[in-house]
Amino acid sequence: MASTIFDKIWQNHVIEGNEGEPQLLYVDLHLVHEVTSPQAFEGLRENNRKVRRPDKTFATVDHNVPTNPSPVDSIENIHDKISRLQVETLQNNCQEFGIKMAGIGAKDQGIVHVIGPQLGLSQPGKIIVCGDSHTSTHGGLGAIAFGIGTSEVEHVLATQTIWQMKPKNMGIKIQGKLAKGVSSKDIIMHLIAKYGANFGVGYALEFYGDTIEDLSQEARMTITNMAIEGGAKVGIIKPDEKTFEYVAGRKYAPEDMDAAIAYWSQLYTDSEEAFDKIITVDATQLEPYVSWGTNPAMAVSFSEKLPKITDSNIKQAYEYMGLEPGIKVENIPVEWIFIGSCTNGRLEDLKKAAEVIKGHKLAPNVTGWVVPGSRSVKTQAEKLGLDKIFIDAGCEWRDPGCSACLAMNPDKIPAGIHCASTTNRNFEGRQGANARTHLASPAMVAAAGINGHFVDIRKIS
Ligand SMILES: CC(C)[C@H](C(=O)O)[C@@H](O)C(=O)O
Numbered sequence: 001m002a003s004t005i006f007d008k009i010w011q012n013h014v015i016e017g018n019e020g021e022p023q024l025l026y027v028d029l030h031l032v033h034e035v036t037s038p039q040a041f042e043g044l045r046e047n048n049r050k051v052r053r054p055d056k057t058f059a060t061v062d063h064n065v066p067t068n069p070s071p072v073d074s075i076e077n078i079h080d081k082i083s084r085l086q087v088e089t090l091q092n093n094c095q096e097f098g099i100k101m102a103g104i105g106a107k108d109q110g111i112v113h114v115i116g117p118q119l120g121l122s123q124p125g126k127i128i129v130c131g132d133s134h135t136s137t138h139g140g141l142g143a144i145a146f147g148i149g150t151s152e153v154e155h156v157l158a159t160q161t162i163w164q165m166k167p168k169n170m171g172i173k174i175q176g177k178l179a180k181g182v183s184s185k186d187i188i189m190h191l192i193a194k195y196g197a198n199f200g201v202g203y204a205l206e207f208y209g210d211t212i213e214d215l216s217q218e219a220r221m222t223i224t225n226m227a228i229e230g231g232a233k234v235g236i237i238k239p240d241e242k243t244f245e246y247v248a249g250r251k252y253a254p255e256d257m258d259a260a261i262a263y264w265s266q267l268y269t270d271s272e273e274a275f276d277k278i279i280t281v282d283a284t285q286l287e288p289y290v291s292w293g294t295n296p297a298m299a300v301s302f303s304e305k306l307p308k309i310t311d312s313n314i315k316q317a318y319e320y321m322g323l324e325p326g327i328k329v330e331n332i333p334v335e336w337i338f339i340g341s342c343t344n345g346r347l348e349d350l351k352k353a354a355e356v357i358k359g360h361k362l363a364p365n366v367t368g369w370v371v372p373g374s375r376s377v378k379t380q381a382e383k384l385g386l387d388k389i390f391i392d393a394g395c396e397w398r399d400p401g402c403s404a405c406l407a408m409n410p411d412k413i414p415a416g417i418h419c420a421s422t423t424n425r426n427f428e429g430r431q432g433a434n435a436r437t438h439l440a441s442p443a444m445v446a447a448a449g450i451n452g453h454f455v456d457i458r459k460i461s
């Protein structure tokens, strides 16, 4: 019987149970951050348990770290009591249970989904979990990666295993050359806008086709990052030469790369018959996308106008966003830009934004924040002089962290402000109480910053 890459990796990890019922899976990598781990460690302590495989567990701090004034290099920089307590607690827990941690100020610190791949911890063929919904990101390297809840974090810490129901397989076939300026962010925003925020529920999504093959390794991770915004816990892309090259030489890359590549090369979907469902996308027709509402499915392509009010959710979204049906995307005002997050806070994303911004200034009414996804992204960007480009344009060049992606820290967008953002969620209050988020690609966000409203990047790139 034909199998998908997802079936193959899954099967390689089943310890117990049959298909159709929960199965016990072995976990190769458990990533931990400060928000979803405190009670899990507490549970271990109460039951007098140890961490089963500290060597397969890696922690960092991201959601609660302030990103300004730079450098944020010690716990003393965290003034908010709850944030500080969470960061301190993780530090103490990691010390007590013998877990490696990239703490505040460490050179490996950053958003958990940026540092996993960057350190070579995330590898093809692995099962990777983290108490965070955007764990799907790591599927861009050909792993099965999904978010888990805090009680599951405790289970994985104690046993290095997890019970899961196997989802079905959906193939998303994407073919053709993208227009200049259209990016992987637009592919995933298109899918969610067209098929809704729940189309992937109960499925593992495999993205494939020549458009995907042409994308860089980093661009692929933007797609799998947002699989969860389409309702799928898992998004996966077959690993290829680009993936092998990406992993090679990283801090925690396999010692025997030849053996690893020999195994990774067997990870592919046998034929399309293995999918339970297939969606096809003609990439040549894709335009840049911008979200106008309060969930990622409330988005339109550049040439569309904002939709009619057909239900109460849409009505409420318009009220919250201070917008009206029929408006053109270019007439959406932009007063703030945010470049960062696990969706688009990697080096390549910063390069794309910098290319657009270079030599320009932010429009007079626009505030700009650039928050690299990790300390290492920040250092590399500075070597390339990207910091200077952003600062010259009038942006703030900040320290790494989740920052205003979710505003769990001091980084908040003020009420009523329209923020063009390279992030993945535009829920009410996501970037600050009553802040208005518009999701878009790094190039689109950068262009909006210098114009004070959205512009068609295809016309300027
Ligand atoms: C705080 C964390 C649990 C949450 C998630 O699970 O995704 C956050 O990262 C988010 O993006 O909303």
Ligand code: SF4
Pocket: 062, 063, 111, 112, 113, 132, 134, 341, 342, 343, 401, 402, 405, 406, 423, 424
């Ligand atoms: S950057 Fe945003 S989406 Fe990613 S883990 Fe942090 S809060 Fe969640």
